[in-house]
Amino acid sequence: MKINLLKKYPIALLSIFILSGCKTSKPEKVNADYLITNGKVFIGNNVDAQDLDVAICQSTICAVSKPGEMQIKAIRTIDANGLIVSPGFIDPHTHTLDELLSVDKNANVNYLTQGVTTVINGNDGGGPTDINALAKKLTNNGIGTNVALYVGHNSVRNQVMGRENRFATTDEIAQMKTIVDLAMQDGALGLSSGLYYVPGSYASTEEVVALTTIVGKYHGVYDTHLRDESTFNIGFLNALSEAINIAKQANTHLHVAHIKALGVDVWGQSTQAINKIEAAQKAGVSISADQYPWLASGTKLHSAIMPKWVMADSKDAFYQRLNDPKLTSKLTAEIAENIRKRGGAKSLLITAFSDHSLVGKTLEQLARELNLPPELAAMELVQRGDIRIASFNMSANDLESFIIKPWVVTSSDGTNGHPRKYASFPKKYQTYVKQQKKLSLKTFIAQSSSKTANYLNITDRGLIKEGLAADIIIWDENGYAPKANFSEWNKHSVGMRTVFVNGQIVLEQGKYNHKLAGEFVKKALENNN
Template identity: 60%
Template sequence: MKANTLKLSALVMLMALTGCASKPTFNADILLTGGLLISGDGSAANAKKVAICEDKICGIFAPESTHIKAKQVIDVSGKVIAPGFIDPHTHSLSDLKSSTRNDNINYLTQGVTTVINGNDGGGPVDFNATKHTLHANGIGTNVGLLVGHGSLRKQVMGKVARHATEKEMSQMEALLEAAMEQGALGLSSGLYYVPGSYANTNEVVRLAKVAAKFNGIYDTHIRDESTFSIGLIPAVQEAIDIAKAADIHLHLAHIKALGVDVWGQSEQIINLVESEQQRGLSISADQYPWLASGTKLHSALMPKWVMADSKKAFHTRLKDPRLQDQIDRELAENLRRRGGAKAILITKFYDKSFEGKTLEQVAKEWNLSAISATKKLVLMGQVRIASFNMSAEDVENFMQQTWVVTSSDGTDGHPRKYASFPKKLKSYVLDKNLMSLETFIQRSSADTAKYFNIKKRGQIKPDYFADIIVFDPKQISVNASFAHWNVLTEGMQYVFVNGEIVINDHKFTNIHAGKVID
């Protein structure tokens, strides 16, 4: 009996000693303390400590944990810790290649740590060469690359207005296969734009099948977002048909119903997409939170046949007296679809005196019709415009779908390049309560990573790359507008890219920590 009592006492003492034993020290480079973690997977916010080791997240701990030792401890009390946003549709490649704009700071200040380039059919064909250039220069954000159908066409057959021959198809397929082997994320198309608009559906199917062999995606600016050619619903159906035939994930770029003719069709598109999803087709989309689209004046209004071949050929047709009646009729109809000359705002032009004026105002100043003013402007040079052509109801309807993620489609001359993510946060999450903060973050990070097959990014999770943002949602300031489109967002207190602090207490550190994703 006494022996049993002694054994029990010894066991109790051992258990007590084991329970009181301290945990082994966990060593990290950086430790974020005091913050509210929103991990990106849709789960509710929780108070956590987040540890970073080199370029990875190496631990997530309870607030009371005391066994972590870090070279740098950063107190982020009262702030949200979230995964860096992933923008699936940007036009930032020229900035990233630049010696002066490669920091991509207009994205970093929005909380975007990874951007996708090569959208709308314009992606680089030579993946390795592009990757080498970007890494040699240093880049502020991570970047993923799509291969553009339009770029493939231009390299193989120029801007000729016809279908590809079998030989040309084989050449495009070979170029795409090489880029996919090197690490491209997929194929993009811009079937609204020249020269993609000259291709038939089968041409795109054949190329999408190449991307599918490498588990790539098909990202498309559909052939028509309005009633310019085949119509909005048939254009969505064409994209679905391509994805079905190629057995590939379909991503609908900057989903919208553009122009008065198709306002209200968001419901039909949603029903069509979800019907196909229920049948097993993988489909997603992205959207920027603005009522105005942005493009070049000639892309918005010029008939596609006029723009074929070279710039010289384009301008020759535009000045040919024999073609004016036909050009004017088609221009007038395209202008009507976009809401008329008063809905076209000039946002960027070599002659700054035009910026901030509508096409209607310019036409009046010149004492010309809107059609004649359009042709004159196009002949003068590249004109970027904002086109106010979307309904608030359609924008909000698309935004609330679980398969629609956040994007910018960022281009010069439009505030979306500087403020799309904060605009959505302020206007649609905090003001209108269309979704929770957790949902907004998920659709700006983890969901995008999933749809684009980006590994180990988009969530705060051990062994994921340390792309992290720290901010107070109520202190985010949207400063860009249509009058002043290139003003940086304010409010991101810390931004980490691959474990490096690139924004430290609201200030850019001049560290270029971005990598090309492959």
């Protein structure tokens, strides 16, 4: 017996006919500048690689589709066969303003060769107070990577009350709040603090809360170099509690800069720090952190081991105190203790200074040459100028405990003399993805792109997604590697084949092609009021 299927199942068959019609309809047409095809595409959201075509129209990603789903006609097609295609990396903590404002290093090639297409500046409390003026200066100069900016607490405080070693008055806090508010209106990501550094170290918690509350109004970020990462003043865990309380009171997101347990006194405290952060997250405080994959930190010699009280006011006042015989006993005792906390004079390596004869030597070696105890040698050396050091002060166990946490993203904190400026992202990849397998490839990519963008409220990049800025990197998963080390800190990394910044190819076959395609990444203006 024949059954009339159309009468028996009219809705079902009609649906099949409609769906069949959809499947046989012509794919959407896209006219693009570039088509990237045949690559292992990681869109950046911590999922596995996919077989996708990616089209770029001017500065924007205009199509992401499976091969054949869309008709994409491109001026140029890039065959990424055997290569990874991912979002450009975002570095949430750099010190690249000097380079970006220069006439010869503004391409930021040492970051492009790591795959970094956006750098954040103004960290550690040292950010500008006039965001709009600096943004215009950067874009007029031409920059090789995108840049976003924090307004810096230390800079704001210095503008209002200098380097005075005291709490701010009510009127001074009001002045500082006005500066921060204008900075947020001009597109700052948020407020950065460096409560370990002068003059931020002189500020009360209440002062920082007052300024961070302004940031919270604009859904901004409170980025902090903790008041203490060791036992220099209130202690690592107490400093972390202070930061959490600031964010909670100000109702804003907390981002802990270059999270670490610095020095022998706090080795092993990563476990307690992680528990503290995750307990606060469960209680409703929004928290993230960044980390560079090195066991040595980097800073200036005076910042590392000089007591904060001796650096108050002016440089002349600082030097006068260093040379005051009445203070010598107190100074040498405190400096010796600070050297001990960092692992001893042998752990402090001079990495950058105008007198190149000092570079590559430890404080222990220089003390012998000067025929002085390390603490007296340090007092003499800091008066010669800003000497940069690498301080070998972290344990591998602590570093690894932090690096696997889902709320920790990749950063460099790049400074002259330290290989982190040239090699942090490939160092993390080679050591913790390829060798130790602490992280998967998809997680490394997400920690270096979309998660960073999400934590910092950067909404127009960080993913390979239609409508977002075309910051895309094509790289060799077997060849992507660091070349810089502590002996040769400024060697470019390898393995990046092609780098797009805002839809322009700036790195091709691993070589910079002299295009300055970077832009100022301005935070969208949001105000709860």
